[in-house]
Amino acid sequence: MSLPDAPSPRRHRRGAGGITLGDVARLAGVSPITASRALNTPDQVAKETLERVREAVSRTGYVPNRLAGGLASARSRLVAAVVPTITGPVFMEMVESLTTSLADAGYQLMLGQSGYTQSREDALLDAIIGRRPDGIVLTGIMHSPEGRRRLLASGIPVVETWDLTPTPIDMLVGFSHVQAGAAVAQHLHAKGRRRVALLSGDDERAQRRNRGFIDEALRLGLAQSADQIPLRRVPAPTTLGSGRAGLAALLAEAPDLDAVFCSSDLLALGVLTEATARGVAVPGRLAVMGFGDLAFAGDTYPALSTVRIDGTAIGQRAAHFIVERAEGRAVGDKVVDLGFRIVERAST
Amino acid sequence: MSLPDAPSPRRHRRGAGGITLGDVARLAGVSPITASRALNTPDQVAKETLERVREAVSRTGYVPNRLAGGLASARSRLVAAVVPTITGPVFMEMVESLTTSLADAGYQLMLGQSGYTQSREDALLDAIIGRRPDGIVLTGIMHSPEGRRRLLASGIPVVETWDLTPTPIDMLVGFSHVQAGAAVAQHLHAKGRRRVALLSGDDERAQRRNRGFIDEALRLGLAQSADQIPLRRVPAPTTLGSGRAGLAALLAEAPDLDAVFCSSDLLALGVLTEATARGVAVPGRLAVMGFGDLAFAGDTYPALSTVRIDGTAIGQRAAHFIVERAEGRAVGDKVVDLGFRIVERAST
C-alpha cells in the first residue's frame, strides 16, 4: 500500500555512519565489486575506471573497513605477538622489527603480554585467536598442552621464537640457549677465569643457559660439581637494581670470584655499577659478561662483553614466515636457527 | 528436478572451516542469538540454558570470531596505540600499562610505530582507521592538519598523551613540558649550580622542555642570554652512547660546566658513564639531571636525580577514557594534567 519508490521504512540497523565501498562505487559509476578490485587488484581494472574510483576515494576520504574485508576474505591482515613483558628491553628489538616488517607488507601488529606465568598466556590466547589473526608470534616455545591444542585447532600459522625445540607447533626462529651458555663458559675459561659465578633471571630460558654454562664449566674443570658454582637467581624481568644487589650477594657468598655471567645486559650493567661503587676493578679483578647485546652494551664503562642475539633478524624472519603463509606461498624450511655470537669487549 | 530435500548445490563459499556460533547453538538446542546472549550478556539468559551453551562451547572449543562480532556491533574492542618508536624506553611503561588495562577490560592493543617523522604517521593512521578501533592513543599531540582531519572524520575516540595543548582533538592525558623544564632549572639553581647546560634529543617535546629550562634560567640570572647556555642536540631516540658523546662535546665547549639537564634518563646514564670514565666527580664537580624516572634511575651510581613522569598512570587514564567511551558512558573532564615530580637523588 505504500508507494513502491518510497524508501521503505525498514526497521533495520543503526546506519553506522561512515562512507562505504558502495558509496565510492556509486560515485564512480561502477559496481561495488569493481571498486573493490580497483583498490585491491588494480591491474584487473581498466585504466580509466581505476582513475574514476581513485577520484571517488579521495573525494570521500573513504577508508576501507578491514573488519568487513577480513570477515569476507578470511584474511585479517592482523598478526599477534605475545611477549612476557615489553618492559624487559630484550624483546623490544624484535617487536620493533616485527612491527616495521609487517607494516611494510600491509599487516598490523597486535601486542599481548603474557607475564611470565602460564595462566595468563592461555587466556590471552583465546583473546588473540578470536581476532582471527593471519599469524601468531610467540616468545619462547609454547609448553602448555592446552595452549598447543588451541593453537593447533585454530589453524593459524604460529612462529615460536627465541628458542629451539624438536617439537615446534609450526614454524620456529631461534637459537640454542644451552649452546650459548656453554660458549660463555668457554670464553671466560679462555680468558683465564677460574672462579666463575652466575647471576640470572628466574625465567626458563635463562635457566637453560645456566645449565649449558655449568655443564661446560664442569667439563673444563672450572669446578668439580655444579653446586661449587655460585648461582644467584633474581625475578624476571631483570633490572639494573637486581644486578647490583645480585653482585653484592654473590660477593658475600664468594669474595674471590673472578667472573660473572649475567642472564641479561641490564643485569650486567647493574653488576658493572655495583663494581664501580665498590671499587672492584672490571675486568681486572672481575670479568662481567652480559646477554643480549642491547644497544647500550658497547657504551658502558667498561664496554660490556656479551652474547649477541639479533632480535631484529628474529622479527624479520618471523614476519617473513607469516606473510609468506598468508599470501599462500609455501615456506621452505620451517625451522631457522639464527645462532648467537660472543661479543668480546672490555669487561672480560 | 532435484529432490527438494537434497542440499541444493549452491555455488557459494569456501566453508572457511571453524566452529561457529551456529554450531554451538545447534548443539545446545537453542537459537544463535540465545547462544550469543549466553556469552555476552549471561544474565539475560536462563540459568539452565546458560549451562547448556557453556557445555557446548567447551565441547567444541569454540572461540568467537571477533571480526564478525565487531562488524555486526560496530565495536571492534581493538585499541590502537601510536608511539614514535618502542625502542626508546620512555614509552614502554605507558604501552605496558595500556596493554594490561585494556586486556583487563576485554580490549586488545594494536601497536603502530610512527617514527619521528610525519609522513609515516599519516600513512599509519589510515591503516589504523581501517581496523575501526574503538579508540586511538597517540603519543604526543597530533600536529598534521591532514592527520587531525582524518582522525576527526573517523569519529573514533582519540587520546593524545604526554603533552598538553589548548586544542586537543578529543581527550588528553599529559603534562607541561615547559613547566618541567622550568622546574629543573629551579632545582639546579637551588642546588647552587651556576653554569648549566642542556643535552637533549631533537624531538619536539624535548625542545619544549629546553625552552622552559632556558627561560627560567634566564629569569634566575643563570645567564644573560639564551646562547650562553650550552646546548647539545642528539638524534631521538636517545641512547647511552649519545649521552657519553654529548657530555664529551659539552665539556669541550664549556669545561667549567657544573650541571647538565638531559632530556632522558638514558642520556643521563650516558653522562654518568662518561663522567666516571673521565674521573669527573658527580655530583661534586658536575650535577646530572635526567628525565623520565625510568626503572633504573634509582639504581645508577650515583643515583640519578630526574623528573618523574608516571607512564603507568598515563596508560591507565588513556585506557579508562577509551573504555568509558566505548561502553557509551560520558567521560567528565576530557583533559587531564598528570603533572610531574622532581625526584632528588644523589646526582644533584
Add this chain to the structure above:
DNA sequence: ATGAAAGCGCTAACAT
C-alpha cells in the same frame, strides 16, 4: 574488464 548474487559470522532491532 565488469557485474549479480550470495554469504563470511555475528548482533541489533523487533517480536513474542
Add this chain to the structure above:
DNA sequence: ATGTTAGCGCTTTCAT
C-alpha cells in the same frame, strides 16, 4: 527468556 529477521561492509564464486 527466547526467537525471527535483516544486515554490518566487504569479497568470493560464477557469469557475461
